[in-house]
Amino acid sequence: MSGAEQLYTCEDPAVWTGIYGKYWTVVEAKSAGKGKRSGKLLALDKWYQEELPAIISDRTEPFLTHPELVKLMEWKLTRGKFRPRLQQLAASNSEEVVLSCTKKAFNLLPNVQSAITELSTLKGLGPATASAVLAAGAPSEAAFMADEAVESIRDLRPVQYTAKHYSLFLQKMLHKAQQLSKVDSKQDWTPHKVELCLWAWAVAKQIQPSLLEEIPQNDATHSETKGMQEERKVTKERPSKRRKME
Structure with a gap:
């Protein structure tokens, strides 16, 4: 069982609050990683x-502009799997179409599925990116379809980028939010x-x-954390095959 899966089954709000408080520390650590995009x-x-x-x-009605949509796509691809073609497709949408489509999508809420379908008509946008748009403007109704979050639930693995899977x-996510x-x-x-x-x-x-x-x-999250740390320690201490050959 993965650590994230054990977290999902946890019902202690203190654990969740503690993790939420570490969010930016984790982002900073990931941003400090290797690669131009990480920075x-x-x-x-x-x-x-x-x-x-x-x-x-702050807007009288919620919507995204073309530059905002392009930047949102850049954020998504930097945070997860990089697919340059999606960035190009998102940028190819006209300002008028982006404004019209995102306005309509937000107006369709609380029918999230209809909003996802509407946003998916934009070039380069599937359910995952569409969910990022909605989560930015309506976090109480939508969640971003991040791979790590989806994979934390056994029934949802492997990730499928479809409206049904979202x-x-x-x-x-709604159930856990209500529970907490x-x-x-x-x-x-x-x-x-x-x-x-x-x-x-x-x-x-x-x-x-x-x-x-x-x-x-x-108990579950503690034992899993300890196990992960010990595994990483053993991996670091274990000499590589190349080192043995040298």
Whole structure:
């Protein structure tokens, strides 16, 4: 069972709150990784998670401009799998079409599936990118279809980039948000916030498990974290085959 999957089954809001509090630390760690794209992640993520939602909220009706859609695609591809063709396709949409389509999509809420279908008519946008658009403007109704978050749920593996698969994923995010809000005095859990926690947990496990050491953990998450750290330690200490040959 993966660490992220164990997190999804966790019902302790203290654990989730602790992980949410580490989100930006994990983003910074990932941004400091190798590769030209990694260095752009922190600034792009700040824009997507903080600036863009505020911009959308300040408008009389929610929508995205063409430059915002292109930048959102850049954020998505920098954070996950890089597919340059998608960036080109997204940029090929006209300003008029982007404005019209995104306005219509937000107006279709709370029917998320209809909104996803509408956004998917834009060039380069599938359910995953469409979900990113909705999560930026309506985090209480939508969650971004991040691979790490989807893969945290056994029933949803492997990831399928379809509207049906996104619907199943969103149902899980809504359920967990409602579950946590019932036991958390702040009651501020949203599908997008749940998805961010799952992403942070999975990425931290992969690149730097020590980031999660101070987080309150139940028995399952604690044993999994300890196991991951020991495995990484053994891997570092074990000499490579090439070194043996030398």
